[in-house]
Amino acid sequence: MLDVRGLKKVYEGSGRRIEAVRDLTFTVGAGELVCLVGPSGCGKTTLLKCVGGLLAPTAGEVSLSGRKVDGPPPGMAFVFQEYGRSLFPWMRVGDNVELPLRQKDLSRARRRELVGDALASVGLADAAGAYPWQLSGGMQQRVAIARALAYEPEVLLMDEPFAAVDAQTRADLEDLVRRLWRERGITILFVTHDIDEAVYLGERVIVLSASPTVVREQLRVDLPAERDQVHTRVAPRFAELRTRVYEQIQAAKRGAATPAKADMPPSG
Amino acid sequence: MRGVNAALGAAGLAGFLALGEAVPRLGLVEEDYFPPTSRIADALGTEITDPAFWTALGDTLTGWALGLAIAVGAGIVIGVVLSVVPYLREATASTIEFLRPIPSVALIPLAVLLYGTELRSVLLLVVYASFWQVLIQVLYGVRDVDPVAEETARSYGLGTWARIRHVLWPTALPYVMTGVRLAAAVALILAITAELVIGAPGLGARIAVAQTSQAVPEMYALIVVAGLLGLLINVGARSVERRALAWHQSVRGEVTV
Structure with missing residues (x-):
């Protein structure tokens, strides 16, 4: 359905070259609800804008139902954080x-x-x-x-949509997204920095590395389809998945601190 | 609070009028050049029964309204085009900065040469002065477009024209309204100046005639009319602004949910 292959985005300007996204490859199947989670500043928004056709990638490509995305495609809708x-x-x-x-x-x-x-x-x-x-x-x-x-839309892109609302409202909105997804069978790609939210919402969680971003791990969330704020969040399986994602994110942050230095882009 | 303010305002105005009555009567100023309020009011009463006065008022308003309409239309269209077409804004910026500070009255000789005392003379000066007010505001307003709103519009497939109409125009509208209000005031000043100096028919020409024929109270009465006109124009422009911008945070006030 949604194919992202070798996506790379480099911002260039005034002598600075920032590699926001290095090499991302993943797919989202029709009717899937996938959460992208990564450490803050890892280029999640850049990635989503490339997927939505709002930004042109430096390399690689995004295709929706086999058609290359080179501008906002008609079958895609965007929900912004702001x-x-x-x-x-x-x-x-x-x-x-x-x-x-x-x-x-x-x-x-x-x-x-x-x-x-x-x-x-x-x-x-x-x-x-x-x-x-x-x-x-x-x-x-x-x-x-x-x-x-x-x-x-065939695909709904959501860019940290609940980052600016209070915790109670947030829980309600999460349930709303789950319900709409199940009722309408839309494909959803949901970007968040909140690990619990990613595990609670997603059928699959893609963990991103720190910038320059690559896919670190993909995790299938094998929680029951019927989820609710009270029971799902205290289920042992939820805790396991959450811990797994958390460890990956921590490792991603540490990983960014040491080896990434070696392959920093040349300045100027 | 509002009632108190209105009462204070009325009291202030009454005081000013009383002062205007008392000062000439007490001989503090020459009564021939500063007639007391009551004589000006008298002259005003006579003026408004004279059909020639209404013709002059009509001429002034025609020059004002036509000039303003042309300036606003041109200012908006040119402002939007300059902003939407890439590089055009940068290419024209220095020219605009050069042309804008030229005082419109400096063009009076040109206007006389071109059109004599016709309405077109007045229009030239009015349009030149008020056009910049609108253009500059449009240029600022267009720059104020929120990138998130713009991206939202693009992501939902709105084309260039739809984005101008639904995103750029509403964003620029508060600025445009300010520009129109300023332009309306400037247009009146220039319309009367042109009539006064060039002698194009209108209130300004009538003031000049009153002055040369030593009809001092009449002259003041006409000046009062010009002032009232300015006041009405400002009040009118503000009420249009409030209506058009009911959604804007400067008008809507704080909303509690």
Whole structure:
């Protein structure tokens, strides 16, 4: 479904050369929910932007259903961490959700239906007439998720979407993502720095190394599909997986401190 | 609080008018050149019954509105084009910085040479002065586009035109509104200046006629009218701004959820 092969991204500017992503290869199958987790500053956002066609990779390629991604593909929707800046304050919630649909060739009635349905799925059926800034942070992120759902994407990319909301809201939103994934069968690539979140949400967790980034390990999460905040998080298997990912991340950080120095890119 | 402020404002104005009445009457200034408030009010009363006054007011407003409309339209279109087309902003920056500080009144001789005392003379000066106000604000406003909003729009497949319409324009709108408000005030100043100096028909020309014919209270009455016009224009521009920017944090105030 989603194929990332040999992805490399180097930022160059004003005499500095920063290799953000070195060599990433992984796939996400149709209908899978995959979490990408890595130490902070490891180029997760860069990676996701390359996957979403917002940034052009320096080398390697991304393909969606066999087609090369060289710009934002129509079958992909993006949920950003900064919901407050990603939603347009000059549009009401309903219009925010509808705007991407206006670029598609859909009838007015169909657009209305999609907007109503998407807002209902995130529990905000009666918020269509409000402005985003009249809602709480968690509700705003729900609107951003509804906007992505209404777009009917094959793949949903989520870039640390819950990093800026409080812990309780975060738990609710995690359950929301699990539920939507199961109900709608969308493919989700979810980037996070939170190990617990990655294990709780994902069917598979890809652990990234520190920058310059490579895939360190891929882990299948063999927890039951039916998960809940109370029981799943105290299950022994959850603790094992969590510990495993945690160790990998710690090793990634240490690994970055010593050998990476040797192959630092030449300066200038 | 609001009522108190309004009352204070009214009291201040009344005090000022009373002062204007008292000072000439007490002989502190020459009454011939500074007529008391009541005589100015009298002259104003006579003016507004004169059809020629209304024609002059209409001429001034025509020059103001047409000039402002041209300046705003051109300022917005050129500002957006300069920002959207790569390298154009950098290529034009120095030229803009050179042309912008030229005082519009310095173009009066040119306007007279080109168009004499026609409306077009007034328009030339009004448009030149107010165009820069709008253009500069548009250029700043466009630069304010949030990269996250821009990326959101791109990720959802919005094309260039859709991004201008739904992201760039609403972002720039608060700046554009400020530009229009400033331009509206400047346009009035230039319209009256042009009429006064060039003699194009309008309030300014009428003020000049009143002055040369020693009709001092009438002259003051016309100046008062020009002031009221400026006041109305500013109030009008502000209310348009509030309506158009109801969503903006400068207008909406704090919202509690």
